[in-house]
Amino acid sequence: MSKKTNYSYIGIAFIILVFGILFIPKIVDRISNNDVIRNESRTDYAKENKGGGxxxxxxxxxxxxxxVPDFSFTNQNGETITNKDYLGKVYVIEFFFTSCPTICPRMNANLVAIQEAFKAYDDFGIASFTIDPKRDTPEVLKDYATKYGVTHPNWNFLTGDKETIYKLANEGFYIYAAENEDVLGGFEHSGNFALIDKKGFIRSRTDSYGNPIIYYRGIVSEAEVAGEDGEREEISLLKDDILKLLNE
Structure with missing residues (x-):
């Protein structure tokens, strides 16, 4: 081996040594301080935020x-709809009645906005249970759906046995519903929506303490800063969370 070759090897070794002394500690320091993000971290972040959040x-x-407890009711088209018809779909639950003079119009206007946001999704749906089944026949429900511009094929307005509906509301979902002759309209009920995933589990986002919020306030629109009772708008949150479940 010539002296020229030896000098070349020595020069390369010297360059490697200088690089190690000067730059490797800086790279290690950047990784320690999270300045350099590993590829798997980026991948996990993308998965978590698919749909936002x-x-x-x-x-x-x-x-x-x-x-969701087992249920079987009749929809606005006279068809029997059960909880099994919603398996494989992300859907929103509400309890209402068509002659409601107070919060129901606001609730269903908000659900129409949600319908429009997800009109292209055949794995999305809504289930609206009437708490006044005596008056809310399939024919009445169909007229109501037409009035509000309901077009999504997976939005069912459901009626049936009153006691079964009230048990589903109060014991199945813990969404309050009751008859009360002393209140306007003769019924009182929660203005909340419940969100259900494709396997029938009730889901929600969590609050700042890590506790599930459980329900989404349905009576305040996205255009409002807060409702009459000071409740904040949660329809935008619900839309975000529907998308998360659709992408799961």
């Missing part, structure tokens, strides 16, 4: 994830 919480009761 992190994974939604399950609603649990004594450690058991709560699912």
């Amino acid at each position: 992190t994974t939604l919480a399950y609603i649990e009761n004594e450690g058991i994830k709560r699912q």
Whole structure:
């Protein structure tokens, strides 16, 4: 081996040594301070934010994830609809009545806005249960749906046995509903929506303390800063969370 070749090897070794002394500590320091993000971290972040935000919480009761109870009712077209018809779909639940003079019009106007946002999704739906089944026949529900511009094929307005509906509301979803002759309209009920995933589990985002919010306030529109009672708008949150579940 010539002296010229030896000098070349020595020069390369010297360059490598200088690089190691000067630059490797800086690279290690940047990684330690999270200035350099590993590829797997970027991938995880993209997965978490597919649809915007992190994974939604399950609603649990004594450690058991709560699912939609079995139900079977008649829709506005006279068809029998059960909870199984919604499997494979992300959907929103509400309890209302067509002659409601107070919060129902606002609730359903907000649901129409949600319908429009997801009109291209055949794996999205809405289930609206009447708490006044005596008056809210399939024919009445169909007229109501037409009046509000309901076009999504997976939006069902459901009627049936009154006691079964009230049990579903109060015990199945813990969404309050009751008859009360002393209030305007003769019925009182929650203005909340529940969000259901494709497997029938009740889901929601969490608050700043990590607790599930469970329900979404349905009576304040996106155009309002707050409702009459000071409640904040949550329709935009619901839209975001529907998209998260559709992308799961």
